Amino acid sequence: MKLTLKIWRQADPQAKGETVTYPVNDISPDMSFLEMMDVLNEELVNKGEEPVAFDHDCREGICGMCSMYINGEAHGPDRGITTCQLHMRKFKDGDTIYIEPWRAKAFPVIKDLVVDRNSFDRIMEAGGFVSVNTSGNTQDANAIPIPKEDADEAFDAATCIGCGACVASCKNSSAMLFVSAKVSQLALLPQGKVEAKRRVLNMVEQMDKEGFGNCTNTGACEVECPKGISLSNIARMNREYLSASLTAKD
Amino acid sequence: MSQLNSKIPEGPLDKKWTNHKNNINLVNPANKRLIDVIVIGTGLAGGSAAASLAEMGYNVKAFCFQDSPRRAHSIAAQGGINAAKNYQNDGDSTYRLFYDTIKGGDYRSREANVYRLAEVSANIIDQCVAQGVPFAREYGGLLDNRSFGGVQVSRTFYAKGQTGQQLLLGAYSAMSRQIGKGKIKMYNRHEMQELVVVDGKARGIIARDLVTGELERHSAHAVVIASGGYGNVFFLSTNAMGSNVTAAWKIHRKGAYFANPCFTQIHPTCIPVSGDHQSKLTLMSESLRNDGRIWVPKKQEDAEAVRAGTLKPTQISEEDRDYYLERRYPAFGNLVPRDVASRAAKERCDAGFGVNKTGEAVFLDFSSAIERYGREKANVEGIENPSKDKVMALGKAVVEAKYGNLFQMYEKIVDDNPYETPMMIYPAVHYTMGGVWVDYNLMTTIQGCYAIGEANFSDHGANRLGASALMQGLADGYFVLPYTIGDYLADDIRTGAISTDSPEFDEAEKLVKDRIDHFMNNNGSKTVDHFHKRLGKIMWNQVGMARNEQGLKQAIEEIRTLRDEFWKDVRVPGSPDGLNPELEKAGRVADFLELGELMALDALERSESCGGHFREEAQTEEGEALRNDEDFTFVSAWEYTGDPGKANLHKEDLVFDNVELKTRSYK
Incomplete structure (x- = not known):
């Protein structure tokens, strides 16, 4: 396949970026999207130019590091996958592909397609945990039975990989899907219920501080989420938040 | 050649760890605040160690090259984590887990370390559940188990095919809590470039800030290397693109011996190579071998026809299929250990029976499992005389619930539906049992420099059993290092901050x-x-x-x-x-x-x-x-001399007091 790539290049956070056009040839439909980017970068290095910086690591859809906005969609045209799982068979010979970084105030660009997502980490630090220390004397794992439905629902929420596609897809750059997935996981489990109120209040406060927008129930996040995290988590978080705001003691 | 001191405690095997904990030096809580510890890597081992050390009161500085500690490659572990809980009442025990691990490792690991691993395994599950890790459960609300290669009990805890992710997010959340409290200072997008040794003790590192390019000096009273394995030396492996040996190699160059580097694990169930552009290989969890049957055509001409694309695997009749693992190893069948399964696949492909375009692939077939589960489900639902289609539809739903994400992953990469046609798999580099030599306290041959998780060599011998890597990473990080490091740091309470x-x-x-x-x-x-x-x-x-x-x-x-x-x-x-x-x-x-x-x-x-x-x-x-066994019952520990080809070999003799060395047989 022959393709025309239009890629966002930006030397550093302060630089004014621009879209640069690169033709690529000999792309096999069996390549992954990132392998196609490898081909381009190898060519650029051989020509003495600087390769395109992009985040990637596991290349099997689980680490959440890769983050490309392809033809106006987070992680590209396919569903239920990350950029690294997108294959070139989804494109046609002669296509022009636009590749941009995640765009959000809370995700500043570091270089080219690489953005800073530490705002997610700070939200986690605000409450995305159960306050339990390591100890060899924690009670037996089977001491509290958990209904399978609850455990499964908590698991589904917990599969979030923290890639930020939800924020990138949202017209308001809202992080509600990400935050609600963690709030839901822990609110559904007896171990997490103890501090559920404090958790949701603190995490939402931090989310707002980071400059993420509000949720207006468009649902783009759910569509683009590589792990299919459900919008119902946002509903659960809103419920948790409301009840916590009304009844929290401090 | 000098003798290495592994510092294995005296006493009977099952008392060694308890006795050791009772006898080692402690650092009192007020003094822990005066001590800094550097942790390199934030996977299961590094993340759990950083969190536990911070909870205990140490000042921790944690480093990862990714943009967040949550992305360390432990996240990609799929199948599960072993623990000797015996919830299934199938006769499991600490001893059995120990024995299986020693035997699985082909008698090239240390008895005392492996026993300790088996001993703390149950605590790991308790700890993770307490953190809110959503393991798979049965309808009664209790934890579910599955079985893995090389063993005959069901002791593997799992969270669909994303167990590593869930465990790592548990450790990451524990870390996040300590980062929020300021007990861990987190350095994302930083890479350790060099170890600093002062008066024979590890006292800090040089790190490069990958965003600004600046070189930074960081000092500490101890340095913990938890940087994972070195499978990427093969270029193509199931490791993440960034996984590397640099931190481990830098300490090796500074005096830490490197043990058994040739012990690498080639995992039998990976998606085959498709072409020269390939940048990495993708693992299909070993748990698939619970239900999938591995085969190649019996007749060479069928294999050729499959390769040429003129014959579909589903068109090959039962009697023309060679279920070679079941044939060669009737006792363990498709659940033989990884090394055995990998070599058997290579043997068939080398003999000309391989099945994809390159001839380097075998089938992993779920059709009989789908049918078996379908019939079971039909019984449960009280459907009498279900049609074949109904059975298959019911069975597919069960298989999807168990392995859905793995099947989806396969389909996205290969563009082939594994519910309809058998998967194609081939062995790929996956894990490295070798690593930095450590003693019983997990200290390397450099004072104050520790290595934990896949980065060390200690627990898996010459072959790791499935679902044991997560167990070892978390055992080292949650339950071993936090205790043993105190024994060393107890002498450092008056040292004060280390100058850079x-x-x-x-x-x-x-x-x-x-x-x-x-x-x-x-x-x-x-x-x-x-x-x-x-x-x-x-x-x-x-x-x-x-x-x-x-x-x-x-x-x-x-x-x-x-x-x-x-x-x-x-x-x-x-x-x-x-x-x-x-x-x-x-x-x-x-x-x-x-x-x-x-x-x-x-x-x-x-x-x-x-x-x-x-x-x-x-x-x-x-x-x-x-x-x-006569000539090689030892650990090879290599000392760097300035030229890797002229490294000095030190041997740590392995002593087996509790198990008898046998020829490993899975027949």
């Missing part, structure tokens, strides 16, 4: 700066990947699934030549003062080029076959591995 303004720091920083300058000013003509791919080919062909003397000697020569060429001709574009992925890769590949030679040397020295290390000269008439 010292000749040792100056020297280490200069070393790093010179190396970076070399890369930036080299003006070579070939990319880093060019060299990495060539190294990978040498390693896979000569130091891969089967090794022989001539090939290993040739590999050593080729790697030495390649290494010279790399330093002379590598091209690194851009600037060192900012994000520069090519520069990062160059530093990592430079270390792989040294490690690769040591691996070949170690494999050459060990002229027996054991576990994942198969020497063609040492095999039985049936082609099974032939161990040589």
